Amino acid sequence: MPRPARLVPAVASALALALTLTACGGGSARDKIGASGVSDPYFPKAGNGGYDVTHYALTLAYDSTSRRLTGTAEIEARAKQDLTSFNLDFKGMKVTVAEVDDAPARFHHSGHHELTIRPPDALDRNATFRTTVHYSGRPETITDPDGSREGWLRTADGALALGEPVGSMAWFPGNHHPSDKATYDITITVPEGLKAVSNGELRREETKRGRTIFAWRTAEPMATYLATVAIGEYDVRRSKTANGLPVYVAVDPDQSKASAKVLARIPEIMRWAEENFGPYPFSSTGAIVDRANDAGYALETQTRPVFPGAPDTALLVHELAHQWYGNSVTPASWRDMWLNEGFATYAEWLWQEDHGGDTAQATFDALYDHGENTYENLWAFPPASPTSAAHISGDPVYQRGAMLLHKIREATGDATFHDILRGWPTTHRHGNASTSDFTAYVEQQASDEDFSAIWDDWLYGSGKPDHA
Template structure:
C-alpha cells in the first residue's frame, strides 16, 4: 500500500491536481511493468524433461569467446574470462547463465558492470540497462577457481577431470558448466574461440582448428576456432603431454590427432584407419559437416568412456575400430544434427550404433540383418536391460545412455531400412543429415521426415512397438 501527500506546498490547486494524476499514472505503469523495466526475467532452465535446470530462457547464444589459463599446481588452478554474444528472444530485465562451482569476480553486459547473484548452478545477471527483444548483446564473466567433476545420474563422471598430467573436460550431458558459464543445453548451439594458456611443458587441445600458438615466460598459449555451431556438451579441452600429429585426408580435410605418449604404440594401427573411416562415413551419411577431424586419446583411467566431442572424439586408451566408427558417425548424428532435448538422445546413439553394424557388414562380417536377428533372439545375454524401456522414452535421466537407447534404438533404424529398402533408406539418412545440418531436431521431426520420404509405407508398428512400446516387440 502506498500513501500519497494530500498537499504539495506552494503549488496552485489546478497544477497540483495535474501533477498528482501524472505521478499516479507513472506509478501504475511502473508497478505493472515489474518495477522500471518493460521486460522480464529470463527463465532459469529450458524445461528439459530430464535436466529441467539445464539451459536458460530468454536469449540465444551465437558465439563464445573463452580465454582461459590453467596450471594443475596453481591456486586457483583455472582463471578465465567468457565473452558471450547472444540475442535477446524477449525483453529482458535479467537472465541466467549455467555455472557450477568456481568464483565469479565480475560480470559486464555491453561493457557496463552488471549486478549478479549465485544460486546452485544458476548465475543470475541483471544488466545496468534492460535488453530489448531482438537486441544483440555481449556479456562477459570473469571467474576463477579449481573446477570439479560432476557425477551424472547414471554414476559416470564428467565436467572437469584431473588426469595424471593435466585435465580433461567432457560435457555430456551438463558437464561443460564446470569450466565455463553459458547456456548449457543442446538446443542452443554456437560458434567458439577458445584461447588456453598452460605451462610450456603441457599441450592444450580443443575442438575446431588451431589458429595461433606462442610460448613466452614459461607458458604456452594456443587458440582454437570452431566455425560451425556446436552444442556446449560437445566442447572439450584436453591438457597434458601429448604426441600430436597433423595430416590431411585425400580430399584435403585437416586431421589433428593428440595421443598420450603411453598410448601411442597401441593406438597407431587403429588411428591409421581414420581417413578410411571418414571416406566410408561420407559415402553412407553424406558430406562431412565440419572443417577438420581427428581424435584425442588419453589414458584409460582418465575418463573411462569415449565421447563424440566435435571435430575430434575423446577416447580412454586406444579405441577398437568399432568404437572409432561409432564416434565418427556421431559427427553427423548428434554433433551436426543435435537433439533438441535429452529425450531425443536415441537419435544420436541409434545411428552411431547402427553405423557399427553397417561397417561390419561392409567389411565382410555379419550383415546388419544378422546382427539384428542375433540381438533380438539373444540380446539379453549381453544387454540384460535391453527390453526394459523403449528407446524413445527413457524413464529417467539415468537411462538416457542405457542399452535400450543404443541397441534397441539401432533396431528401430534397421526396421526402417527393412521397410523402405536400401535405396530409400540411404536417401532418408543422407537427406536427414542435410536437412538438419548444424541444427537441432527431435523425435517428431524424424518420424515425420521418414514418413514424407516413404509416403506409401506404414510406420505405425515401428513407432508404436519399437520406438515407444513397452517390452519386447513381436516380429511380424
C-alpha cells in the same frame, strides 16, 4: 499455537535472489526475467530462456600445480524477449566481475547452478548483446545420474573437460542445453611442455616466459556439451584425408603405440562415412586419446572425439559417425538421445557389413533372439522414452535405437534407407531435431509405407516387440 514455518534451502535461496535483485533496483512488476531452465524432460534446470547464444569466446589459463583455472567468457547473444535479467548455467567457481556490453552488471551466483545477471539497462527483444564474465577457482567434477563422471576431470598430467549432458557448466558459464548451439573461440594458456587441445582448428600456438598459448576456433555451430579441452602431454599427429580435410590427432604418450594403427584408419573411415552419411559437416577431424583411467567412456566431442585409451575400429567408427548424427544434427532435448546413439550404433553395424563381418540383419537377429544376455536392460524401456535421467545412455537408447533403424530399412528397402541416412543430417545440418521431426521425415521419404506399427512397437512401445 503453530510453530513458525522454517524456510527450506530452495525457498531461502529464491528469497535471497529476489532481495538481491530488489536491492539492485529490480523486483518490480515491469521486470522481464529469462527463465532459469528450458524444462527439458530429464534436466529441467539445464539451459536458460530469454536469449539465444551465437558465439562463445573463452580465454582460459590453467595451473597444473595448483589445479586452478582462471577464465574470461565473452558470450554474444540475441534477446528473444525483453530482458531485465537473465541466467547462465555455471557451477562451482567464483565469479568476480560481470559486464553487459562493457558496462558493469550486477549478478548473483549461488555456486550451485545459476548465475543471474542484471544488465544496467534493460535489453529489448531482438537486441544483440555481449556478456563478459570473469571467474576463477578449481573446476568441479560432476557425477551424472548414471554414476559417470563429467565436467573437469583431473588427470595425471593435466585435465580433461567433458560435458555430456551438463558437465560443461563446470568450466565456463553458458546456456548449457543442446538446443542452443553457437560458434567458439577457445584460447588456453598452460605451462610450457604441456599441450591444450580443443575443438575445431588450431589458429595459434605460442610459447613465451614459460607458458604456451593455444588458440582454437570452431566456426560451425556446436552444442556446449560437445566442447572439450584436453590438457597434458600429447604426441600430436597432423595429416589430411584424400580430399584435403585436416586431421589433428593428440595421443597420450602412454597410448601412442597401441593406438597408432587404428587412428591411421581415420581417412579411410571418413571416406566410407561420407559415402553413407553425406558430406562431412565440419572443417577438420581427428581424435584425442587419453589414458584409460582418465575418463571411463568415449565421447563424440565435436571434430575431435575423446577416447579412454586406444579405441578399436568399431568405437572409432561410432564416434566419427556422431559428427553427423548428434553433432551436426543435434537433439532438441535429452529425450531425443536415441537419435545420436541409435544412428552411431547402426553405423557400426554397417561398417561391419561392408568390411566382411556380419550383416546388419544378422546383428539384428542375434540381438532380438538373445541380446538380453549381453545387454541386461535391452527391453527395459523404449528408446524414445528413457525412464529417468539415469537412463538416457541406457542399452535401449543404443541397441534398440539401432534395431529401430533396421526395421525402417526392412520397410523401405536399401535404396530409400540410404537416402534417409544421407538426407536426415543434410536436412538438419547444424541444427536441432526431435524424434517427431525424424518420424515425419521418414514418412515423407517413404510416403507409400505405413510406419505406425514400427513407431508403436519399436520406438515407443514397452517390452520386447513381436518380430515376424
